[in-house]
Structures are given as structure tokens and as C-alpha cells.
Amino acid sequence: MKRLATIFLAVGLVAAACGGADDTATTTVPATTAAATTTPAPEPMMAGTLSEVMARGELRCGVSTGAIGFSEPQDDGSYNGFDADFCRALAAVIFGDAGAVTFVGLTAAERFNALTAGEVDVLFRNTTWTQSRDSEIGGDFGPTTFFDGQQIMGKAEFGFTDASTLADVDGARLCTNAGTTTEKNITEGAREVGAEIELVTVEAFPEAMELFRAGSCDLVTTDGSGLFGERFSAVANGEISEGEWIIFPTTPISKEPLGPMYRQNDSEWGDIVNWAVYALIIADEKGVTSQNVDAMAADPVDPEVGRLLGASDDEVQSHLGIDPEAFANAIRQVGNYDEIYTRNLEDLGFTRIGSANARWTEGGLIYAPPAR
Numbered sequence: 487m488k489r490l491a492t493i494f495l496a497v498g499l500v501a502a503a504c505g506g507a508d509d510t511a512t513t514t515v516p517a518t519t520a521a522a523t524t525t526p527a528p529e530p531m532m533a534g535t536l537s538e539v540m541a542r543g544e545l546r547c548g549v550s551t552g553a554i555g556f557s558e559p560q561d562d563g564s565y566n567g568f569d570a571d572f573c574r575a576l577a578a579v580i581f582g583d584a585g586a587v588t589f590v591g592l593t594a595a596e597r598f599n600a601l602t603a604g605e606v607d608v609l610f611r612n613t614t615w616t617q618s619r620d621s622e623i624g625g626d627f628g629p630t631t632f633f634d635g636q637q638i639m640g641k642a643e644f645g646f647t648d649a650s651t652l653a654d655v656d657g658a659r660l661c662t663n664a665g666t667t668t669e670k671n672i673t674e675g676a677r678e679v680g681a682e683i684e685l686v687t688v689e690a691f692p693e694a695m696e697l698f699r700a701g702s703c704d705l706v707t708t709d710g711s712g713l714f715g716e717r718f719s720a721v722a723n724g725e726i727s728e729g730e731w732i733i734f735p736t737t738p739i740s741k742e743p744l745g746p747m748y749r750q751n752d753s754e755w756g757d758i759v760n761w762a763v764y765a766l767i768i769a770d771e772k773g774v775t776s777q778n779v780d781a782m783a784a785d786p787v788d789p790e791v792g793r794l795l796g797a798s799d800d801e802v803q804s805h806l807g808i809d810p811e812a813f814a815n816a817i818r819q820v821g822n823y824d825e826i827y828t829r830n831l832e833d834l835g836f837t838r839i840g841s842a843n844a845r846w847t848e849g850g851l852i853y854a855p856p857a858r
């Protein structure tokens with residue numbers, strides 16, 4: 487309670503703008519000591535991440551400090567979740583060992599500085615691919631691993647329903663975390679529909695949830711995945727009953743393509759990150775799983791699978807500077823895209839079938855270029 491009170495006090499006192507490169511003047515009111523999200527200066531070329539990682543003997547992967555289903559901190563300092571599993575898969579690709587990774591929990595506001603300063607090799611941190619992050623911030627992006635979109639969560643007791651729209655935020659005190667696309671989208675979106683809001687930004691999203699629970703904020707907003715995860719866990723642990731927290735509007739107010747981000751102008755490294763993700767997507771398409779990968783390598787269902795698993799002479803992994811069996815190792819130790827999705831997200835209610843995250847052959851957007 488004391489912590490809450492402190493946060494609440496700070497909310498009222500401090501006024502500053504936060505955000506990344508896409509920063510604009512806002513009426514944002516940050517709480518806590520949240521470091522302003524200073525726009526990192528574009529770094530000069532910082533190539534050679536692969537050799538640095540190899541020399542260090544482990545991957546440093548930037549993840550969210552806590553996002554249900556994506557990046558959940560464990561007692562031993564590691565993280566579990568969809569994003570964390572992509573870190574593990576990348577470590578398996580590079581070292582043949584999914585355990586060769588140190589997770590670095592980063593708030594949204596910290597993440598780009600941590601990346602450009604070389605504190606992490608890659609971010610798998612529910613990071614939205616945007617034009618400014620791809621240019622001004624000094625990053626490059628890999629394949630989108632999760633197609634998301636921003637939504638808003640309110641309490642049914644205050645009249646919010648599934649049919650609520652963005653215009654219904656008028657007059658509300660709205661909480662989110664600093665340094666995100668979220669704060670920009672809601673500011674612009676509310677203005678567009680003529681809704682007046684008081685936007686409160688905190689350092690990490692769980693703080694926004696505390697304020698929401700305490701009634702200090704009428705609404706919270708972030709990627710839909712974040713809201714569904716929070717609501718799922720609140721229902722599961724008996725804090726609320728089904729239907730108490732409403733997520734709206736049904737069609738998100740923004741596109742939030744989430745995926746890996748790394749320092750720009752390092753294509754040797756970028757190729758490895760990208761193809762690590764693509765390999766898991768292709769494995770899913772071809773039915774190669776952690777369970778059957780060895781049988782598939784011994785007797786590939788088709789030539790592409792043979793190449794992907796390093797089981798044929800025309801494998802392409804060597805040209806990336808990694809072991810021919812690099813992808814087979816990742817699939818064996820962590821699983822294909824669908825296994826990672828199912829393990830971490832399906833139970834939370836993020837049904838893959840019928841969503842943008844379905845396979846391209848099933849109407850979704852999860853697609854990889856050919857392994858040849």
C-alpha cells in the first residue's frame with residue numbers, strides 16, 4: 487500500500503514527456519522515478535555481434551521485466567514465456583545449447599538504450615516494429631513473431647462493455663507504461679475521436695495494473711496480449727470473476743507487430759536472428775517438432791526439411807556461419823513455432839487458429855521464405 491501511495495503521489499507531481507524516437511509533446515504524467523526514455527543517439531555501425539557472442543560463450547537477451555505468457559521471471563533469474571523461448575532457441579542455434587543465455591529484464595523505456603549500448607545482443611521484448619525504431623533509434627527488426635494490436639481494459643462496473651469504443655475513454659484517467667507505442671497511440675487516437683483523457687505513464691506495466699486495481703486509474707492500455715494475459719491470470723487466481731474486466735475495442739486501435747530487434751548495420755548477426763525465427767516457422771509448416779526432429783533428420787519428408795536440419799549437402803546454415811545442425815538443435819531443445827506458441831500462449835486464451843498468428847496456409851500471417 488505504501489508503494490502504491492508513493493506511486494500515486496508521484497503521478498500527481500511529476501510531469502514530463504516520455505517515449506522513444508516517436509516522441510511528441512504529450513500531456514503525459516509519468517509516475518515513479520521512471521527514467522525518461524531519452525532517445526538514444528543513432529549508433530555508428532556496430533558490426534560483429536556474432537563474434538562478440540561467440541567469444542563470450544553466451545547470448546544476452548533483453549526481455550520484458552514481466553509480461554504474462556511472454557516473459558515471466560523465475561526464481562533462478564531466468565525467464566519463461568514466448569519471448570524467452572525465442573531467446574533460448576537463438577542460443578541453441580549459436581551454441582547448440584538453449585541454456586547458453588542470460589536474460590536481461592528491461593522496462594520499455596530502458597530497452598533501446600540497453601540495445602544500442604551493447605548491453606544485450608538482441609531484444610525479444612514485445613517490441614513493436616516501427617519506422618522510427620528502425621531508423622532514428624538505430625535498430626533493425628527481424629520477422630514478426632506475434633501480430634498484436636493495442637486495446638484498452640476497463641471495469642464492467644463502470645459501464646464498459648464489449649461494444650465500448652475508443653470514444654468511450656472520454657474523461658478517463660488512463661494508465662500505461664512509458665517508452666511505448668502505446669502511449670503515443672492512445673494520445674493520438676483519443677484526440678482523433680475527440681475524447682479528453684488524462685494519461686498516466688509508469689515505469690513498468692505491472693505498476694499500471696496496481697493503479698488500475700486500486701481504482702487510481704479508470705483504464706489501462708497496452709498490447710492486447712498484455713491485457714488478456716493480466717485478465718486471464720486475475721480470473722485464474724480468483725481475484726476477479728469472468729466478465730469483470732472488459733477489453734475493448736474489439737478491433738485494436740493500432741497494429742503492433744512484435745519481434746526481435748537488434749543493432750542496425752550488422753547483417754551477419756541479423757541473418758542469424760532472422761533465420762533462427764524462420765527455421766522454427768518452417769519447421770511448424772513441415773511438421774518437424776521437438777519430438778520427431780531426429781527421425782526427420784534421418785529421413786527428411788522433403789529436400790527443404792533435409793537442408794533445414796543439416797541432413798543434406800546443400801544445407802545453407804554453414805553460409806550463415808553456424809553449425810549445419812544449428813536449427814535441428816533449436817527445434818529439438820525448444821520446439822518449432824507452434825510448440826512455442828502452444829506451450830506459452832494457447833492456455834491463456836490466445837487461440838492461434840483464426841488469428842493473424844495462424845500459419846499462412848490457414849489464413850494467418852506467419853510465413854517464412856524458403857530454406858534453400
Ligand SMILES: N[C@@H](CCC(=O)N[C@@H](CS)C(=O)NCC(=O)O)C(=O)O
Pocket residue numbers: 550551552553592593594611612613614663665666667668689690691692708709711712713742744
Ligand atoms: N509493443 C509496445 C508495448 C510493449 C510493452 O511495454 N508491453 C508491456 C505490456 S505486455 C510490457 O512489456 N510490460 C512489462 C514491463 O513493463 O516490463 C512497444 O513496443 O512499445
